[in-house]
Amino acid sequence: MCEHNLWAPIEESLADEEVAEGLQRGEEAFLEAAYRRWSTLVHTLAYRSLGDSREAEDVTQQVFLAVWRGRGGYNPQRGAFAGWVVGITRRKIADALTARTRRATLASAAKTTLNLAAPPSDNMAGQVLDQVLIRHELTLLPAPQRRVLQLAFYNDLTHTQIAEVTGWPLGTVKSHSRRGLNRLRQRLVATDAC
Template sequence: MSPQESAVAPAPTAESRTDEELARGLVAGDEDCLAAAYRRWSSLVHTLAWRSLGDAREAEDVTQQVFLGVWRGRGGFRPERGSFGGWITGITRRKIADALTARTRRLAVIASAGSSLALADPAARQPEAALDRVIVLHELAKLPAAQQRVLRLAFYEDLTHLQIAERTGWPLGTVKSHARRGLCRLRGSLQPDMGG
């Protein structure tokens, strides 16, 4: 067999495929097509999410959720209903809306906490309150150490201001001050971007 006979034209890479070919490959379960779709569309998805949410980390989360949705929902893509890019953009809009809804829910949790650390109240021990505390964990991690410590003791150990003061050795006024400032920062970090 001569080298010319054994030379076979290389198979087209996922990168060189048209959107329609990528969509067909994706529907067939070709992970290379998912990777190519991610490389082709993730920048747009991230930009849309970042502009809507105003937060780079949330935009990254939304981008991952979109492409997870693309993979899981690949059987639902119908080219007769619109383009592949349009389908991905539609998923992006839904995931952004989900992120905004989750943000609103987190704001409601923080607002209900109030400056008196109402989450330390025994009523907050109900099952849905436990879920609310988990949602707040991500934002708590961004706070300065002292504020974070006070709020963690209140949220996760259900301690009162006085108990936190005893545990930390800090004056009661300092504990209240850290709690108030921490809650204000949490509210501020969860506010939707009003600038457009």
């Protein structure tokens, strides 16, 4: 606690370039300084674009994680550090919007493919049977595909969030999702044909 109090007055007097240099050296205290300095701006930009506080918080965390991981890629000759952070923010917002669209598309495709459109209330038994069939078919998928689809549909996570939860690269998560949905569709079509 004392270190934090001693650091705060020094932090306020630091120029943006000094914060950037400290980050590039890998000093975590400068990440904290960058977060305190620009997180409100990042969150505001994300909230205005996404209209959802939870998503804006997720984007803010993703931005500062990307700042830390990509700190070696910052080049002061190409622009101000704050501009670099805003650029990362815009990309993360675009990713969140793309993921939102992809989730809606996947959900719509799943409903169409799996024929899960809202059934009439007198067909409740059919709906329950469909859910049992889908859960059974999910258990037959390879574990990585099953995990990605369960996280996407039951936990409502984006591909980016699934990558963070599993520790897998984003491309791997997307591949497992695509393969899992294709395999699930093929199995369900085969089941309907019988």
